[in-house]
Amino acid sequence: MKSSIQGRTARGRTRPVIAGLLAVASVAGAVGVAAVAQGGADDMRAVGPISTKNGFPIWYSDKDGTEVELCLDGTPLCRFLPGDVPDPNSPIAFPGNFPGEAFWWAGESTIADGLTKKVVLVMAAEAAFASGEVAKPGDQVSFGRIRVRMDGMKPLAPYHVTTPYGELDLEADDGGRVFATSDIGALTTPADFSLALASPVFDGLLEWDPAQSPPPDGYLGDPGVDHTVIGSPTGKNFFRVEGPAGSFGPNQACPGVTDGSCVENNLFSVVGKRPTMSGVQTMRAIRVDKNDASSDYLEVFVNSRANQKIMLSGAGIATTQMIGTTTGRGDLYYAKVLVPGNAPVEVVAKNETDGTSWTAPVTDLVDTTAASYDLGTKTLTVNAHSSVASGVTLTAVPGGALLADGTLSVVVPSPPLNVVVKSSAGGSATEPVRLVGADLQSAGVTAASSASPSTAIPLQTVTLDSAGSAGDGLTYQWSQISGTKVDLRAAKQAVAKFDAPAVTEALTFRLTVTGLNGSTATSDVTVNVAADQPPLANAGPDKAAIVGTVVTLDGSASLYGKNYTWVQTSPNEPLVTLTGADTKVATFVMPDTNTPLEFKLKAKVGPDVVSTDTVLITKVAEALTITRAELRTGNGQLRMEGTSSLFSVPNLVSFYASDSVRGSHTGKLLGTIVVDPLGAYAFRADGVTLPAGITRIDIFTSRGGVLENVPVTIRN
Secondary structure: OOOOOOOOOOOOOOOOOOOOOOOOEEEOOOOOOOOOOOOOOOOOOEOOOEEEOOOOOEEEEOOOOOEEEOOOOHHHHHOOOOOOOHHHHOEEEEEEEEOOOOOEEEEEEEOOOOOOOEEEEEEEEEEOOOOEEEOOOOEEEEEEEEEEEEEEOOOOOEEEEOOEEEEEEEOOOOOOEEEEEEEEOOOOOOOOOOHHHHHHHHHHOOOOOOOOOOOOOOEEOOOOOOEOOEEOOOOOOOOEEOOOOOOOOOOOOOOOOOOOOOEEOOOOOEEEEEEOOOOOEEEEEEEEEHHHHHHHEEEEEEEEOOOOEEEEEEOOEEEOOOOOOOOOOOOEEEEEEEOOOOOOOOEEEEEEEOOOEEEEOHHHEEEEEEEEEEEEOOOEEEEEEEEEOOOOOEEEEEEEEEEOOOOOEEEEOOOOEEEEEEOOOOOOOEOOOOOOOOOOOOOOOOOOOEEEEEOOOOEEEEEEEEOOOOOOOOOOEEEEEOOOOOOOOOOOEEEEEEOOOOOOOOEEEEEEEOOOOOOEEEEEEEEEEEEOOOOOOOOOOOOOEEEOOOOOOOOOOOEOOOOOEEEEEEOOOOOOOOOOOOOOEEEEEEEOOOOOEEEEEEEEEEEEEEEEEEEEEOOOOOOOOEEEEEEEOOOOEEEEEEEEEOOOOOOOEEEEEEOOOOOOOOOOOEEEEEOOOOEEEEEEEEOOOOOOOEEEEEEOOOOEEEEEEEEEEEOO
């Protein structure tokens, strides 16, 4: 999976966001997609054949049957910005002159007061590339997107958002920003393009409301004209945001609302091209041998749209028109063709209606009738056969080659989830492995016991713990088996306690656990009581901590103290808040300071018997780099790229217009991004302006990293 990367805020276009704040789905699958069912019999969602020109589906269909083609026209109706197509004066061609992202459909709505407050809804059915914005064969992915971005809101305030596809409850961050994205689809390669159909956008693609004016011929809308729409599956063809009073300016206020608590917009920018091609894609082409060679035949299935003339041809077979059937989720065409002689190596399905074609190899059909694993003998058994009568070798993975009779029995250490049977004739089949043989026995009962502290002083409370014991439905019984008798509290619970007696000796306790089946297990633990021993504080070793993470002050190795207290001894600033300061183990959140923090642990028996120990906590220094800082004045596009050494925990990188004051970031906030799991960040945003005379940027991270006065390369 890929990390979240923000960008192009004016249009909401970016590489796929995998870790969005809404629902996200991503599953890798096989390239080559048939029409896929998503609901009931009247659900028309489908993905069309793959284009042999660019490797993307030619079209998608939503739940109501609205179809859209990948919009690659060199016109404003497909909403390409300058730079999207490498050579805008030449025809779009894959991969050399192909955009880094394109759309089957897109819809956006914006609410802004022209100053600092801006609310944007971005929705799309998008074509992109898994590894970046450069077209590469085999790197094609697709997804449905719903994104909400809000700037200038009240910090940490809740907001209720209504979109044409549902409602969301979101919260602004401490900078008054909301950024929530749901990308659902084929986000990794090889891509199963049907996964995008699970996105809510395919519940109903928005298009211009013809009651206002019809869209351009052959399109769902014109992205250059904001327009009322139809098509919302919830009937809410508008965008609305509700929040605390004063959140919004007067522009586009909800009807009757005057306190700035609600804004809405029923106008959308819409991209969508109705299909001009149906395409064709072979889903299966197999050879079937019969006992009589003159009866051998081919079975072929292809996918397209309704009312297409699909012709099947190949060496040694008669050209045949395929029969079509409407499934309600796309259209399937099939043919059964006799093979009087040698079967063709490949067949060509040609859609004579639009001129597209698909060449596919002819394989065999592997029929796996059984796959099982015997738990007693550790034997994997597979039975499979090929539709080709002779000259074919079947191989099971795992397992090995099948015998001529189509069987395999082999000892393997453990059962696989599935077995794949591959044929030398090109076919394959996957079969779930069934478990047979003796049932596994229920897990036994084990007992484990511990004491804290294991060395105590008189009257100190000792805790006996059963952590580590295992078994179903356990019951517990603690008993004392040696030493001066003590009063065991909660002796039938998982955790028991007692107060140490005023003696110097060893006390031994036994834990007995009993399982559901009546089986038992025991574990003994010894507590050493030492009378008249002075306390010994042990604050643990010095350590380093990352800013913003929880630091544990561990004095559990201390001995003989009845009371323990942690205090911060230096510096006075910043003064942290200690949790559990009156116990052996305390915690605090590491502040952003370059001065080591010193803490003292006091172990006491009485007011006059005290032992102390100190520990130093230092900040983990962040290695922060910048490899690209660029602003394009034409569209205000800012790009910031670099690395951070702190990425094991979420690390937010913030970019500010430089205020030329060391250690300060009072300048304009330009944007933020989270360092990805590999320690890199790549920020991109449109519409960015730097204050007059400012050409440098300050970078601060949530983990204490700082880069100041970073020069920005200014380009047109």
